[in-house]
Amino acid sequence: MFELNQHDCRHKQCSCCGALLSGGPRACRQVGMDKSRGLQPKGKCCIWIQLVQWVQTGQPNLLEFLIQSDIPQCRTDTVFLFPSQSLLSVHDAVAQRDFEPILPQIPDDVLDEDEDSVKIVSLVKTKEPLGATIKRDKSTGAIVVARIMRGGAADKSGLIHEGDELKEVNGVSLEHRKPKEILPLLVSLASAIWFRYIVFLSVSSLDLFIRALFDYDPNEDPTVPCKDAAIAFKRGDVLQIVSMEDDTWWQACHLKDSNGRAGLIPSKQLHERRVALQRPKALFKPWRVKAPAGFRRSFRLGKKSGWAKEAARSRRWSTGVHGSMCPPTYIEVIPYHKDSTDRHRLVILVGPSGVGVNELKRRLLISDPDRYSVTIPHTTREKRRQENEGMDYHFVSVHMFEEDILNHRFIEYGCYRGHYYGTSLDSVHQVMAEGKVCLLDVHPSKIKHVYTSEFKPYVVFVKPPRIEELCLTRRRAKFSSNEEDTNVVRIFAEEDFEDMIDLSETMENQYGHLFDKVVVNGDIAVAFRELKADLEKMQEAEVQWIPAEWICSSETKARRSCSYLTGWK
Numbered sequence: 001m002f003e004l005n006q007h008d009c010r011h012k013q014c015s016c017c018g019a020l021l022s023g024g025p026r027a028c029r030q031v032g033m034d035k036s037r038g039l040q041p042k043g044k045c046c047i048w049i050q051l052v053q054w055v056q057t058g059q060p061n062l063l064e065f066l067i068q069s070d071i072p073q074c075r076t077d078t079v080f081l082f083p084s085q086s087l088l089s090v091h092d093a094v095a096q097r098d099f100e101p102i103l104p105q106i107p108d109d110v111l112d113e114d115e116d117s118v119k120i121v122s123l124v125k126t127k128e129p130l131g132a133t134i135k136r137d138k139s140t141g142a143i144v145v146a147r148i149m150r151g152g153a154a155d156k157s158g159l160i161h162e163g164d165e166l167k168e169v170n171g172v173s174l175e176h177r178k179p180k181e182i183l184p185l186l187v188s189l190a191s192a193i194w195f196r197y198i199v200f201l202s203v204s205s206l207d208l209f210i211r212a213l214f215d216y217d218p219n220e221d222p223t224v225p226c227k228d229a230a231i232a233f234k235r236g237d238v239l240q241i242v243s244m245e246d247d248t249w250w251q252a253c254h255l256k257d258s259n260g261r262a263g264l265i266p267s268k269q270l271h272e273r274r275v276a277l278q279r280p281k282a283l284f285k286p287w288r289v290k291a292p293a294g295f296r297r298s299f300r301l302g303k304k305s306g307w308a309k310e311a312a313r314s315r316r317w318s319t320g321v322h323g324s325m326c327p328p329t330y331i332e333v334i335p336y337h338k339d340s341t342d343r344h345r346l347v348i349l350v351g352p353s354g355v356g357v358n359e360l361k362r363r364l365l366i367s368d369p370d371r372y373s374v375t376i377p378h379t380t381r382e383k384r385r386q387e388n389e390g391m392d393y394h395f396v397s398v399h400m401f402e403e404d405i406l407n408h409r410f411i412e413y414g415c416y417r418g419h420y421y422g423t424s425l426d427s428v429h430q431v432m433a434e435g436k437v438c439l440l441d442v443h444p445s446k447i448k449h450v451y452t453s454e455f456k457p458y459v460v461f462v463k464p465p466r467i468e469e470l471c472l473t474r475r476r477a478k479f480s481s482n483e484e485d486t487n488v489v490r491i492f493a494e495e496d497f498e499d500m501i502d503l504s505e506t507m508e509n510q511y512g513h514l515f516d517k518v519v520v521n522g523d524i525a526v527a528f529r530e531l532k533a534d535l536e537k538m539q540e541a542e543v544q545w546i547p548a549e550w551i552c553s554s555e556t557k558a559r560r561s562c563s564y565l566t567g568w569k
């Protein structure tokens with residue numbers, strides 16, 4: 001049996017890791033089992049590394065693979081009783097076969113190096129990039145491996161690590177050479193490359209998932225060390241961090257990326273620094289918006305007639321709009337597997353006044369009244385003849401309302417024509433307890449009140465389309481409305497549309513990091529279909545990525561999280 005220990009490796013030729021073994025005893029020292037740490041891929045044998053990774057990650061494929069490996073020792077009973085033995089048998093069997101490509105022999109004169117730390121590695125050139133970057137160490141002038149991209153050819157070889165010092169490439173000394181002189185050399189080489197190098201350290205991997213809170217495109221970033229080595233992402237994408245060793249460039253891979261190849265992404269610190277440098281520009285941006293959207297929709301569902309127009313015009317909140325002080329970067333997320341007994345997540349709809357939040361909410365309610373519901377607002381105004389307590393509003397005294405304010409029982413409240421209106425936390429609980437999806441529309445500055453594991457809010461931002469489409473769709477709706485509708489169809493002026501778009505931009509800049517989904521409300525039927533489908537997909541998804549802080553609030557987690565809510569009061 002092929003034993004993966006130092007002694008035996010020196011004298012064995014393994015066709016799957018032939019390059020390494022043909023490098024002689026020195027190179028063979030890298031292959032082996034670190035007995036103190038159990039099964040560890042210490043060398044480059046790709047089969048061994050793959051098998052050990054399967055064991056370590058508990059891959060169900062492993063047993064299937066062993067059983068189907070047509071190797072006599074790997075019968076079902078042996079596999080279950082002696083998985084390690086079966087693993088070694090598979091290795092032996094595979095290693096004895098011939099695999100393409102066969103690595104060329106490394107010239108003998110390369111092998112008489114005395115230094116123990118010097119290694120030689122031979123790689124076959126394919127279309128796949130090497131997946132490593134190099135740099136010149138400023139103090140020593142040596143050429144060192146700057147980064148190894150996770151999942152790339154160099155990483156898969158298991159031989160080259162960040163910090164390794166490259167001495168020669170195919171016999172050409174790299175001394176006194178600059179990185180830009182070395183790259184053409186690598187490109188010009190024929191089918192195989194071998195490096196002589198001094199081992200430095202190895203990369204460790206992290207079990208950390210983050211959601212990006214901003215868009216990033218390396219093609220538009222002149223400071224990225226290597227465009228090909230970086231990955232693009234959009235706000236909302238979930239990324240797995242594989243290395244945070246570098247303060248400015250982390251390594252991460254897209255969760256949906258099946259090949260698991262990592263790329264560079266700007267670190268949290270780097271992105272924050274960049275935003276801080278851009279900030280002065282934002283400060284000088286003309287502020288066109290008249291007032292923050294405030295007193296609005298949550299209360300209007302309880303109303304039968306159209307005071308909407310007036311309410312929207314005279315909207316003023318008694319509470320201010322709080323923004324985040326930290327630029328949104330990344331937020332640590334963890335997978336949430338919804339159990340059938342778990343309550344539905346709270347769905348929050350936000351958007352500038354008049355964009356159509358209420359219209360979309362109304363359509364959702366009509367489309368599936370068994371699934372969706374809304375909260376009943378509180379008010380201090382007199383009950384009208386046609387209204388019912390607990391159905392249209394909870395009618396309460398000013399004293400009671402103010403006591404609830406003091407006890408922080410409202411998510412949002414405001415004053416309109418001398419009367420209080422508000423949405424209480426209890427009213428949300430009530431809907432959720434009925435097993436329904438609670439649709440809540442509040443100003444985005446209020447999301448913080450329900451940003452907890454209890455509510456697990458899913459935030460949808462309703463965004464206006466471009467001005468031409470906004471004008472067209474709203475005017476078309478006005479003309480197609482009949483007599484009865486005229487008191488509910490809002491009449492917009494050109495200026496309203498501009499304000500709506502400005503306010504939408506401001507909201508997105510300030511609170512965009514909290515949005516799980518953005519729906520552009522141009523054609524109402526299209527927007528509604530998209531929203532409905534997205535909510536259903538979210539509710540039915542096996543795994544939902546939620547902020548880690550909702551579930552784990554340990555100090556370490558808190559420190560690791562990107563503290564994107566700091567600055568909120």
Ligand SMILES: Nc1ncnc2c1ncn2[C@@H]1O[C@H](COP(=O)(O)OP(=O)(O)OP(=O)(O)O)[C@@H](O)[C@H]1O
Binds near residue numbers: 296
């Ligand atoms: N996509 C659309 N096309 C045409 N008209 C629309 C569209 N979306 C909404 N509307 C109309 O625009 C008006 C305002 O919509 P809605 O009341 O839903 O806005 P809102 O975002 O809830 O704002 P507010 O809370 O200030 O009332 C309504 O008359 C609605 O029917």
